[in-house]
Amino acid sequence: MKRSTANKLNMYESVHAVLTDHQSSWQTVPAFASAVTTFETKLNLLRARLVEQLGATTGVSMEKNLRTEDLRKRMLVMQNALFLLGRASNELQLQERNHLSKSDLIHMKLNEFAARCTELKGDLTTYGTQLAAYGITQQAIDELIPLLSGIDELNNSTRKAIIKRKSITKAIADLEQELNELLRVELDRLILVFRESEPPFYQSFESARITINYGGGGTRPQGTDPLSP
Template sequence: MLNDRQMTRYQMLLSVQTFLNQHQAIWSGVPILSQVKTSLDDLVLGVHENLKTAGKDVKGLTTQKNQLKEHLAEKTAVLSGALAAYAALSNQPDLEAQATIHKSDIARAKDAELPPRIQAFVELLQANVTHLADYGITEPQINDLMTSLDDFRELIGQPRLKQSAARSAKKEASTLIDEALDLLNNSLDRIMIRFKFSDTNFYDSYTRARVIVD
């Protein structure tokens, strides 16, 4: 989110926006003020939308990914046991070595390592599927593992993308706040001077709304 300095300035912008909304009847007859107010509204809305993006939680995606990894580990372990048993009984030591994957192997593996590893295992299963029926293994089970693998592929990059988007959104929010401050300092404050003598109460209330409380 915003740091303390940025937040106090954003709160001031909201105060000014609210003040102008409440006293529109006084200033609406000045065309340039309407233009500046529209610009302010756009900038404040931009800050708000970027803060929503920056505040989105990636924990939910990470939890979902970890749960899917657990399911992948369980499914792979079951299928591995059957294929390794077939390889051992048919005296195929190379296949047995390739087929032996423990649940803990999947759990400890880095996310990026899993897809190629499980894909290679799936190819072993597909090459030997006709021999695995007696071991309780069917094509739908292999297809189910492939579906879970596809789902995992989609998830593994999303938390990082979300974090990157959040960082970009915070940076953009900060930039928009600076632009809004420039708008007030260089335009709105100067235009509002016209009310300093003609409507003292309105002008004084505006200056109070402009105070930044650090």
């Protein structure tokens, strides 16, 4: 969650707490009651979207990290064997393709890593039967081939999760805008009705409307005071 969103959420929650505490003051004013209902609906939607945002990429990212870490370890063993085979047979291109370190694999971009998986799969298909002398069993090769083939599916899952998160982030921004407008245009005006008749309610609401920037100061959003010029 962005810091700005967290700051706004704290303000929304403070306003909601004040409205709940002083329900007896406003529930008989239809316009105010209607605005509160809308505010609560949008706040609940914002809470739900924030939960979705948190989980949108977490599970996919964890799975991707676990699978790619295991894949890199297996790839490194195969690459070393293929490099030594290329060196022994004087096949320079085979050596060149398989000289990468674990660090090289870690720092590859997704498309580069996928291309490397395809390349290694080709080398194993061509030279796999010659790797027994380097301690590589056919079973190890057979286990690795499907993992190399599955990297595109894993990358697609990651991309889809990122796209979904972007969509949720856009929905959060829209809800923030709607909540800000509802507060500024309706509730900030309607609360003036209670300034004289219900001063504790009015003062609590005004205090709740301050957005506190943790790490900075507290400000009321510009233009929210209907009495300001």
